[in-house]
Amino acid sequence: MIKSEDISKILDAARIEDVVGVFVPLKKRGSNFIGLCPFHDEKTPSFNVNPARGIFKCFGCGEGGDSVAFLMKHQHYTYPEALRWLAERYHIHIEETEVTAEEKQAQSEKDRLFHVNEFAQKYFQDLLFNDEEGKSIGLSYFEERCLSRETIRKWGLGYCKDSWDDFCNAAKKEGYTEEELVKAGVAIRNENTGSIYDRFRARVTFPIFNIGGRVLGFSARILSSDKSKAKYVNSPESIIYSKSNVLFGLHLAKDRIIKEDLCYLVEGNMDAVMLHQSGVFNVVATSGTALTTQQINLIKRYTRNVTVLYDGDSAGIKATFKAVNLFLEQGLNVRTVLFPDGEDPDSFARKRTSDEFKAFLVEQSQNFIIYKTNFLKQQAADDPVKKAQMLQDIVYTISLVPDLLERSTYLQQCSSILEFDEATLSNALKKQLHQNALNKAKQETAKSDIVVEKSIIDVPIPTQKQIIQGDNNSDYEQEKGVIKLLLAHGERYTRQEVYDESGSLEYQEVLVSLFIVCDIVNDGIKFNDKVFAKIFKLFKESICDREELPYMNDFIANEDTEIKNLTAEILVGDRELSPLWIEKNIPVASLEDDEVFDKYVIETLLRFKLQKINATIRDIKEQLKEIKDPQESSILLYEYKKITDRRNFISKKLNQVCMN
Secondary structure (H helix, E strand, O other), X not given: OEOHHHHHHHHHHOOHHHHHHXXXXXXXXXXXXXXXXXXXXXXXXXXXXXXXXXXXXXXOOOOEEOHHHHHHHHHOOOXXXXXHHHHHHOOOOOOEOOOOHHHHHHOOHHHHHHHHHHHHHHHHHHHHHHXXXXXXXXXXXXXXXXXXXXXXXXXXXXXXXXXXXXXXXXXXXXXXXXXXXXXXXXXXXOOOOOOEEEOOOOEEEEEEEOOOOOEEEEEEEEOOOOOOOOOEEEOOOOOXXXXXHOOEOHHHHHHHHHHHOOEEEEOOHHHHHHHHHOOXXXXXXXXXXXXXXXXXXXXXXXXXXXXXXXXXXXXXXXXXXXXXXXXXXXXXXXXXXXXXXXXXXXXXXXXXXXXXXXXXXXXXXXXXXXXXXXXHHHHHXXXXXXXXXXXXXXXXXXXXXXXXXXXXXXXXXXXHHHOOOHHXXXXXXXXHHHHHHHHHHXXXXXXXXXXXXXXXXXXXXXXXXXXXXXXXXXXXXXXXHHHHHHHHHOOOEEEEEEEXXXXXXXXXXXXXXXXXXXXXXXXXXXOOOHHHHHHHHHHHHHHHHOOOOOOOXXXXXXXXXXXXXXXXXXXXXXXXXXXXXXXXXXXXXXXOOHHHHHXXXXXXXXXXXXXXXXXXHHHHHXXXXXXXXXXXXXXXXXXXXXXXXXXXXXXXXXXXXXXX
């Protein structure tokens, strides 16, 4: 147990922004710091750190507390362990009384599994350096791979003896139970005999650490040439280890990733270790597993820039293509470096000095989409079928880029490289963007109770002369029409009358979302429906404040269930033609026609405005009935005249007859 006076020293020395900053990149905002919450997935920072009060608070998920509470929550430390971590960081000497057997037993299951793995890591490394078998087999292997002893110690590498139960026996002597060893994944129970044996026997071990440096599990490589055995054996999933949520080496790389604003991604453990030894400290590995969205989100906490370093063979190229698509979907900037055929990052680095290798990474780094275009062009050659597949593949990759301007640039560059008509690629891109949005919405509806029938994008719409006068179009429906345009067609261009720099009206090609948002904001119109208002606010903040289009994923996977469900409903909900159109045998037109679409955009916006104006006129009429003061009546009548003129102007544009 830690003495109370030592606890006081630790708590007095701990700086909340310093402690949290080890695990979460923070930015100064006023007297506080903000960052992305590590306890739930979010895109906009809601995690606040207050140095004056020594606390953190997330306004998204509600987590909060002091430095000790943060370590206990984030690192799964017990209270004493959190204090020891702080004492070590702030160089505070502590005196402890011996922990009793009862106190050990009382430790949580998670805590016990962490301790099992930490004991295993130390035991395996001790064998590597001090045991004859460990030195002759394990240590010699690492040294043959050109790893220094300093690197081996830094990464916690080790060796498990070629014995069925050497480690298990050592762990049991330390007080760990067979059940704990099995749950931690370092031992396996024989179903026939009931006895346990070492999972990683006769293998070198690579410990897998969490961001804070605690051992979650192991990846162990066999050293024999026996092809009947798996080359790597990994720890199984447990209550402390989930392979899809971990990146090998991130605990050592995170600070340098922030400093360099760049993360190098490799596939294998040895790749990461060797690159680190070569001076490339901002490197992480997927440990041979397929890249996951959770791993990408880990990287996003530290940088938006990734360079993928995979093998130069066909398998490596295929893996690169798949990984980069995932990165692009999450809004990261991706480059790639491919090594000569037969080489991987580890083998290539071993043959060069640190400076030569780092120079190679800089010189060979290239934009992924441009690389992919050139590569597929060579593969397709003069084969028309392959060319068609190539174009479809490239368009799909470009469609994953969230930023509109970047997409346009890539489209121009790829068109030039492929010597292909840009307009044709642009049309293919528009269709792919719509399909992407539809696919995402379908994924979300699969998780909810929304019935998916058909996309609004595929439903024909009435032409201008088919607009029906009357009360059938409620305020809700008009608001919904505007939101549909933003969500389903916000990234499409429309030809509309807009003011140029001299203040004159002229027809220009303009983004639908930009046209609608700016027009509504300039007129000061508000949405009555709260969900529509939330969605419009997201568009407004993105376009007006950040000068960029919002990501469709911001709506489809929004934390607000109402926004998420409504988006899915709009994009893939059941949309049938009006019974009135069918009864009157009204023909319909398709939004694929640009002229029809342009009319649809302006009519939707004007109907929305007309509904708001009519509501205002009704309010003014009601007020006039109540007001007795002639001066106030005159003011209202003046407002009434202005707004009815506005109504008549819009009605004329819509070719409608309005009743007073």
